[in-house]
Amino acid sequence: MPEEMPLDDLISSAAQDAGGWLGALPVALVATSNDGMIVRWNHGAQQLLGYAPPEVLGRHISDLLHPGADRSLGRSLWETAATGRGVMGTVTAWHRKGHPLELEIWACPVPDRRHGASAVLVFAADAHAARRIRGSSAVWDGLFARSPVGIGVLDTQLRFLQVNPALEAMNGLAESAHVGRRLAELLPEVNADQMEEAMRQVLDTGEPVLDRRRTGRTPADPDHDHVWSCSYVRVEDPGGRPIGVIASLLDITMQQRDHTEAEAGRRRLALLSEASSRIGASLDLERTAQELADLAVPHLASAVTVDVLDSLARGIEPGTGLAGGVALRRLGKAPLTGSAVTQALAPLGRTLIFPTTAPYTQALAARQPFLIAQLDDRAVAPAARHSPKPAQLLELGVHSFMMTPLVARDMVLGVATFYRTGHTGPFGSDDVTLAGELSARAAISIDNARLYHHEHETAVVLQRSMLPQHVTPPPGIEIAHRYLPASDVNEVGGDWYDVLPLSGGRAALLIGDVMGHGIAAAAVMGRLSATVRALGRLDMPPTALLHQLEATLADLSDPMLATFLYVVCDPATGHCSVTRAGHPPPAVVQPDGTVYLVKTPPGVPLGVGGISFTTTDIAVPPGSTLVLFTDGLIEARRRDIDERLTELTGLLAAPQQSLDHLCDSLIAHLVPASADDDIALLAARIGGPALQPPG
Template identity: 75%
Template sequence: MQQVPFDEVITGAARDAGGWLGALPVAVVATSADGTIVRWDHAAEDLLGHTPREVLGRHIADLLHPGADRSLGRSLWEGAATGRGVMGTVTAWHKEGRPLDLEIWACPVPARHRGGTTVLVFAAEAQAARQIRGSSVVWDGLFSRSPVGIAVLDTQLRFLRVNPALEAMNGLPQAAHIGRRLVEILPDVNAADMERAMRRALDEGRPVLDSRRTGRTPADPDHDHVWSGSYVRLEDAVGRPIGLAATLIDITAQQRAQLEADAGRRRLALVNEATHKIGTSLDLERTAQELADVAVPDLADAVTVDVLETLAAGGELGAGLVGGTTLRRLAKAPLTGSPVTAVLTPLGRTLAFPASAPYTRALGARRPFVVPRFDEEAIAPAAIHSAAPAELLRLGVHSFMMVPLHARGVVLGLATFYRTRAVGPFTKEDVALAGELAARAAVCVDNARLYRREHDTAVVLQRSMLPQHITPPPGIEVAHRYLPASDVNEVGGDWYDVIALEDGRAVLVIGDVMGHGTGAAAVMGRLSASVRALARLDLAPEDMLYQLEAALRDLAEPMLATFLSIVVDPATGNCRITRAGHPPPAAVLPDGTVRLIDVPAGLPLGVGGIAFTTTDVTLPPGSLLVLYTDGLVESRSSDIDARLAELTDLLGEPAPTLSALCDTLLTHLVPASADDDIALLVARISTAP
């Protein structure tokens, strides 16, 4: 039989005793078959305090506790020497004179000399051995049964061991991991980023928590996953790094749920923002621009809004589309700084599309037209009609959708959304969100359309009811102006008139029906016609007001109106003034003196139960009478007295003609966007020829 060197026997026996022995100090002792100690290593000296010189040649039983049964120790060695091998717990006696419980393992091995037997003994502190065994059981159970992926790597970041959970996550057996790095076995994840995090944990000694791994593994090669990894440095007894422990958890479902929740909150916030920012006015262009601005950048990187050309031109819309489509571009966002919007059709231009174009199909179907992945194949149908799709593809557009604008059964136009950033294509949720924004904008656009139609109707009605040709009697020169409210405000019921009487006198009238829109303009028309008829009957001014008030009471919906009437006799300069809640007239005398004529204010027509009075004033020849509605002097930012003072100051400045005076008043007193319409009438009284 071949002899095996004694040192190799010891090494092999230690390996066979259990892999966990390397985790605690183990003394190795050798005895002859009769128990005489023949080998005593440094670990044994550290464990019991005796040097080799002090124990070699002694019986091993002499090292037991003085009170222990020596025969038990001798029988153990006898059993080991006969080839059975034994293990158990004994109480030894430390050199310092204290007991020490040891776990021992003893087995026979071939001696150096042929035919002899040596007993090899391993000894370790019993308490430490029990702790190691417990830890090993826990570690082995955790490693093999944990649903968390666990790996042990060396200092070169090569796998030493992986558990079954990590094998399942990666779709690779342990054999495919051992000795290789992550970048070698999983090229479709962000392995380089993960190894940088591992290296940081090794170099700095601080754990790295929640380092994300993303991508695909052989376990599920068709879908992206997200994992949360944590890394802890492993150290030896003196703190030197010997490797790395890694844990990995698949958080794809939680991440998806979190992303969906975040997206839901963003969508809700965007819809809430749209509620406040879209439709702040009844202006068509502004509403379209508000839709574009709200959608960038939270939903899209560029947006255009186009409406039907007939709508933009103020025409009537039908319920459907026939043939091709002509659109006018009213808005885009961002207005500057985007290469996408820079190449798109400028604002105000028209775009014509045949019936087969995607724009026309989206409008006709009243459903979104979505191209999730904008590529050469996707743009082929549209490229027939325009070179724009190819240019957009070159600029990085990778996802595209068109959402129709329709409200109250009427197609109005559509909004187009472009995405260039690397945030993925438009999803069903994005399309639904765009639909909500478009629906909100469509109602506002339709409101603007209906308002514009009513506003235009009211303006036409208002202007048609104002006197077209004023012919004052000799001795009176007049100039007049009518200024409708701005487009963002409704038309009111302001009017003026000059009615010549048969005896050379004239009636100067000005009024203001309270309210706005077509209704106010219609009532104004009725009152102005009544005034002309009543004035020619030569009724007393106060009686005429009673008749006008009766006319207001006849309306289905009662309304109020202010009114000012001045009966002027140019031969004498006499003026009979009757006022019903209207701003006071101003007089400019020939010497330049300006004053507001003190006339009882009265109450507006329609209040009822009020006695009207007439005031007589005589003005010298060459004097001016200035009649105006409240839109000229009322302002939200100024007191009415200050505005009246400003009016009188302007009237004190010389003007070459009455028309020039009217222009001066409007220029200085009326802002660019008037809140109310304005009527102005200026008359110069001179002696009749």
Template identity: 70%
Template sequence: MQQVPFDEVTTSAARDAGGWLGALPVAVVATSADGAIVRWDHAAEDLLGYTPHEVLGLHIADLLHPGADRSLGRSLWEGAATGRGVMGTVTAWHKEGRPLDLEIWACPVPARHRGGTTVLVFAAEAQAARQIRGSSAVWDGLFSRSPVGIAVMDTQLRFLRVNPALEAMNGLPQAAHIGRRLVEVLPDVEAADMERAMRRALDEGTPVLDSRGTGRTPADPDHDHVWSGSYVRLEDAEGRPIGLAATLIDITAQQQMQLEADESRRHLALVNEATVKIGTSLDLERTAQELADVAVPDLADAITVDVLESLAAGGELGAGLTGGTTLRRLAKAPLTGSPVTNALVPLGRTLAFPANAPYTRALGARRSYVVAEFDEQAIASAAGHSTTPAELLRLGVHSFMMTPLLARGVVLGLATFYRTRPVGPFTEDEVALAGELAARAAVCVDNARLYRREHDTAAVLQRSMLPQHITPPPGIEVAHRYLPASDVNEVGGDWYDVIALDDGRAVLVIGDVMGHGTTAAAVMGRLSASVRALARLDLSPEEMLYQLEAALHDLAEPMLATFLSVVVDPATGHCRITRAGHPPPAAVSPDGVVRLLDVPPGLPLGVGGVPFTTTEVTLPLGSLLVLYTDGLVEARSSDIDARLDELTDLLAKPVPSLSAVCDRLLTHLVPASADDDIALLVARINTPA
């Protein structure tokens, strides 16, 4: 019997049967109006095992399960034959003698070569059809409703299909994607990098996960976005690549949050570093340089730190800045190798600015002055104040800010931060960070200012209370030195004196009030005045020390002091020596023999409850007596005995004068930066007439 050929009607009906039919074998059977089978294709033969010769002419109902109710099958066919499409499940009988559940769809179509109606029947194994239909429904639902952007691409990385989420993400409909590559659809994204990741997944067969891409799309053309893409190769049943599935998630917000979190951690680390590194000393210049070193390169590419000229000069701070300001440059970073800092005013130089200059405005407003975009217009506004801005622009400076140094409500100066790297202008967070660093440095600068003022006051007080003109009695020659502690250490309470008595004797005294600063200097002055008054009363050395200790006990806050008194008779060389915790005196005989005089050390004044003793020695005429405070012989890295040996070795070498003795001792024993004050008194007992 002649089979009905496939035609356009048949093809159209197959399409209408549903997209899932193309995913599994479907048998196509045609019957005449009376139900006789007139077409049996190869898929039908594969499905039920019968050849066309075995079934053509049979009624289609004869293929149903012999033991099953055939009424359902007949009713389905009859419904189709009467002009309506029907769908259902029937149990057919396989040629091998086993039942097989089929899903069928039947519809009438007009016969092309003769009048009447042909019934077209599509049949597929029911279980496989359910699986295919279910998975297709899941895929279609996922594809259409997923918030994740999804695309299917061919092996040339051309779009075959995109879901609504990706359409919205890209700002383009599906039609603008189909048949085109990413680089053609979105030219303003990193398409080349993204396609390299896709090609790797396609060529190697290994999924590529979380591959980052950035750029701009028509959906948001004014802002950069970041996407996380994952790419998986699609394969046929034999494992051959047939395309690529891509999923994309816009992670711009998460990326921004991560960047902000990283920035916060970086800022916190910089603040912690500043806490450790800024203010390690009370030196003004060093503190300013520590601020500069901390800020470069994490916050700025170059920085300068300037303080008010009045502060740098050690004077009082001005009341206002309305008439302009004068600054002194104390620090900059990097110190070398930076074209920007090389173009700026050198360290130590003074800079004067009028009232309307940016520097003065920043100081007057007491808040950061930021130039977000440093360009020709900014140069024009500063042209009347300096030619440096044009040079900075040429060197690549594109943003800078000036942050005042404020401490305890007082303006001390400002720090200027310059940026040359292509990282954008200073942000609000960075301006706040600069303020934190400047505030930290400002407190340390102010501490250095207050310390310097107290240091200078104590030094003036100390020097004013030392004897200005020593007039020893006949028969005694003296030389003396006072060396204050270095600028980074506080002034102490060291002093010396030579007091002539009425009977021709002299009292050589040297002392050291423990402690530093103005208080120590003031107590020193009180003790030195008391010693001069008590010595003239011709009190015994022990009684004089008891009186000095009583004076210390009268103070509001207890103080300690070491003291050494030597009563010398220049006519005989007789000496009465009393120590109160002070280093021992040294004696140099006329023949050059040096020894430390063996005198009981005693305890410092102010300890109380311990008697003082006096030792009597007679020195050859022409001998030297050397009295000194502990700053001369004490050093952090040396043993005291070794230092005393060094002292005696130096004294054993001949010198032309007592002043030369003082200079030799200070030159060889005192480092460039002394930790403590030093008082030195050298006396020669005259040779016989």
């Protein structure tokens, strides 16, 4: 039999084993003899009830009960404990300051060798505080055990002390695997260093950290990335010293994925909206291809190339088949600088030839996107038979690759190729869809450029064919003329000029501009030109001729307007008659350098109807030059028309020069870049010593 412990040791041991709430409350420890007399009274008892030890030692324990309370409960509890059974209960005691205090007590017999009998050891605590602590403990225990939120308790060295079942499930590790180890040791596949830094911040400052993201993979799901929202709170002892951290974790992978997908959807819509405004506005093949490449980097890919059929780039209508392979012209590439990948790719303007078996040709023939989500040696092997380029791109860090054909109106026009490098993820189905939509928009724009280019060429050919091919100046008049078509198909119009010989050695100088664009305007211009030639040879008065031109326009199914200037000159006398129908006035350059615009009623354009035209007569000295022009020569964006006319007269005031040089100088100075509108220009030098008809 082991030797019995002294009473003081038994009290200490019993206090340690008394359970749960006794360690969290100020507890009174009282010992009585077997007859109920108080023999021990600790400091906790004095704090709880206010009596110093000399005031209670030797008194019966029942003397401390409330005078008005039922004392039988207290006596029965003590008597039960004295007979050898431990009991718990609630009694009302009397505080030294004269107020009742409800106590929760636990009593048990303790053998006392020195007193020769069993003593009774009584623990007492404030009942209200005990219930509050028990309630808090129950809540914590329930939350910890059954909460779907992962909870971990860590010490000041950030070692796990305890984890709940939810955190075990999240990490795929039992609690025993956690205890005593740090997060960085347990889960190397997550951003543990950042999380531990956040916990150290909490320990140092006492300020909680909320919603810090933990990302990566755990043994619970080693094949997929997860995202957790983590919050950290410092745990302190009663003195306010940090003793650890409580971490709570919530798996928000699905919410994050939904948010990411929604954000990606918004970015796709924004990119498509930008594509609508940026791609194809110029109706130029090269610019449209480059716009697609520039737009896709970096929003969709790290590098992009855009290739169109070489025949299309050369202005030839593309064929319908790819049986003999394909020749592609590189017209778009991004980024143009600063990328090892794009430097390794063929430069802009290069024509690339692909045989029938090459992946490029097969992708175009199938008219379907071609994707290699994970580019590796095995994936590049088929293409390596045709070119070392795929292996070189793999070495440069390209890890994902896709191609989308450029197809419009059931016609293959080219292909766009997308590359990804670095830490960006591989191309997925959403990326293929987005690339297809961008390529489709670019393809429509490229095809529009093709059609417009074809129409532009047709309109220019028609326009030039209807202009006088060989203007034979009548005696006494020197002629020079120019026609410059607009650079943009939308501006190709119906400008024309002509010189008609009339009776009596006179000549008609005429210039006009059909208000419209494209083939239709050129065709109307042809009808007006033919009508003028027929009526002019009849020597019809100018005003009557203009009314006949109006009738010609009225016969059209789609009425159009045209400006017109008709000048009849007699080189022998210098007499000229000027008739205008809404057209800019002619300029006169006299031999002495004097320049002026003829002041004559402007009239209204042909086709308006109901207006009478008037003719203005002028006389010019021999050797004077008349300059007739369309508004394309003097109109300019953001420039006032009067300023441009002043600039024109200033150029005409230069020293005398040949008419060809004069025409070229006007165009070079007034239209230094590509023309926004057609330009027709006719210069006629009237009379002069060398041109006077014989006597």
